[in-house]
Amino acid sequence: MHELSIATAIVEQAEEIARADGADDVSSVTVRVGELAGVVPDALHFAFEVARDGTALAAARLVVEQVTARAWCGGCAEEFAVGMPPFFWCPRCDQPSQDLRSGRELEITDVEPAAARP
Known part of the structure; x- marks a missing residue:
């Protein structure tokens, strides 16, 4: 299950981003995953729960x-x-395409810091 190594990398990068922004804890991480990235979202969620511990x-x-x-x-x-x-x-002209515009993404787009404790 390569999702565990991906989840571990997400956790590590999100921690670095949070530290750089002066945050101690993170409440959420948003990632964009392309349909062709070879990542199973449910498996990534499960692996993230393990990696974040x-x-x-x-x-x-x-x-x-x-x-x-x-x-x-x-x-x-x-x-x-x-x-x-x-x-x-192409469904319109029935010709092959070699220009993939989206679908291979695997990127962190947001790291939300946890609310500061009083």
């Missing part, structure tokens, strides 16, 4: 924003969803 993210929640895989057809200037499994043929 004993860290500044111990009580943090993981927010996963899924990104649809989309390709561009140069022949008819149309962007289209490629689906899963991916099908890189």
Whole structure:
């Protein structure tokens, strides 16, 4: 399950971001995961719960924003969803596309610090 190594990297990077911003704890981490990134969101959530234990993210929640895989057809200037499994043929002009525009993302987009304790 490679999601555990991904979750561990997310926790480590989120801790670094939080420390750089002067925060001790993190309440949530948002990640964008592309449809073709090879990551199973449910497995990532489970792995995140394991990886966050004993860290500044111990009580943090993981927010996963899924990104649809989309390709561009140069022949008819149309962007289209490629689906899963991916099908890189333009549904409009029936030509193949080699221009993947989205769907391989795996990035942290937000680290929300926990509310300061009085």
